[in-house]
Amino acid sequence: MAAPDYPGLDTLALHAGAQPDPSTGARATPIYQSASFCFPDSDYAASLFNIERAGHVYSRLSNPTNAVLEERIAALEGGVGAIATASGQAALHLAIITLMGAGSHIVASAALYGGSHNLLGYTLPRFGIETTFVDPRDPQAFADAIQDNTRLVFGETLGNPSLDVLNIPAIAEVAHAAGLPLMVDSTTTTPYLMKPFELGADIIQHSATKFLSGHGIVIGGLLVDSGQFDWEASGKFPTLSEPYEGFHNLIFTEEFGPAAMIQRARKEGLRDFGACMAPTSAFHILQGIETLSVRMSRHVDNTRAITSFLLEQEQVTRVGYPELDGHPDQALAKELLPNGCGAVFSFDLAGGREAGIAFVDALSVFSHLANIGDAKSLVIHPASTTHHRMDAAALAAGGIGEGTIRLSIGLEDPKDLIADLKQGLRAAGKAAGGSR
């Protein structure tokens, strides 16, 4: 007799974590816009503070709306628990400060979102946490960079900006052999395209601002714990396996077993650093997740249509999408991302910086802004915006050309997107001195 099936991804995306509101019967998860919650009596209050009862005290620590979102993403990822944070950056920071302190070290992919690179490369060293950046395509480079004080291996499921496909099984093996967890930023893939825990990752970070919420209306982050990493066996994580003076010498691995990491992150990191999510933000992200599969499928279909179009254009000298011939991770993408490689990619225009600027300025359906993962299509010219301080050589070192354009493909009718891109290509051609 086979075990009954667990609910599928689409069903969990709509239902996980939520029950009809017990007091009103409201079917949608209400926004519990309350800073704090009443205690029926003093002993009940004491029991909440001492982790004896389930419930809410203060919305920095937990909130009923956020709790639904946290359970939902944990269910979708197949983890034990999650924490909603003020932003994706806050989720990354929360994971790091939960696992380590000054004197620690991280091995990270060099192909990271700029904000993550800033945190690891410039800010955390000021607090005594150093990072070695390595080639995301080289698992041995991760192994070689691990030091005695390394406490985390980190990468993005699809690296920025070249969409390097992180070989999670191979890098997880490297990390686990060293007694370390692998954390991945799965913002651009979402659980619809990839389930990193099933591939060996131990912790997932999301910027829920992007595809999870899906409409560019909210800032939020999510930290998800698989519960699969054995913190005690590793022996490298005293924050989890030794008494915590900040909570009556509680030992998180002893009291919470598989959920030790996410519980410590809440009881300490969320409590003390305070980067909690607003309940209204959680509500918006929940609405987005309800349609995750439908949207991601359309995002990918539109992206495939756009990349096919761009490949045929003379002015386009490169289209960087892992499904395409010539991308160095094409085979790995087929294995790890069979449903698509997301909806963010870059391509190179002939004609350099001037062509890139003209292209962006000529678009009308694509929105020129610094974000990804909106239902609306987005465009940015890195050389004139996000990377404008870099010269050509520095740009090249980062895999960015002066004519590189980054697109985040939305849900519009693809024929309208292609028409818009044609308009941009005409303008780019003129700027480059061509006749188009």
Next chain:
Amino acid sequence: MRIQVNGETVYCYTNSRDIDHDKPSIVFVHGSGMDHTVWTLASRHFARHGNNVISIDLPGHGRSGGKPLATVEDMSSWVMSVLDTLEISEAALVGHSLGSLIALECAASHSDRVRAIALVGTTSPMPVSDAILNAAEADDHAAFDMLTQWGFSKRHQFGGNRNSGIWMIGNTLRLYERSGPGVLFHDMRACNEYTSGTDQASKVACPALLILGAEDRLTPVRSTRALQEAIPSPLVEVLSGAGHTIMVEAPNAMLDALHKVL
């Protein structure tokens, strides 16, 4: 706390406190394939309320050494050995599922040392389906899946945990996955073969509380009639919305119910 019992190092969660022989003691016994962490909220609560709490990891479970014991009778004798080691003459016992059978057997066979029992997610007899037994014997992950899915009420298949941020299905599954090879099979077989429960129940002389999940699919409320009739004057609490994994599905209601005998 780690102690030596029958030549093996075993683990008891005590809320990081030494045993105070002037305080009443409560022993928490987990169910099949689980460990002491299922009792974290309740044991912290009763520790703060002036009790010694001893939340045990059965042999071969969690942090305890040794091999899983074969029968409920062996397990109850082992619990008595734990009390002997800790020099505790009398205790209340709280058990879930397999742990409830152990508590029942302790109360029947060692009535002089058991002052109260609370049986959570219980029934007796507690037959286990061939599907689960066969999968558990083969160390097939399907055994974990079956117990996880049927262990929660239908409404909780989608969570709704009052304990913020914890996906109750995922956390339970991880606990099963942490159990060693064969551990779940030993436990399930012990449940299945313990057929003297209703006879033993008639010998219970201490206050007894049954905490049942109204939507329990593994030990349904209707199956507990014989046990309820056999135990002299039991207290029975049926928790609405809860399935078999009551500590997770209804932690606060369970805590309130436990106060009736603890």
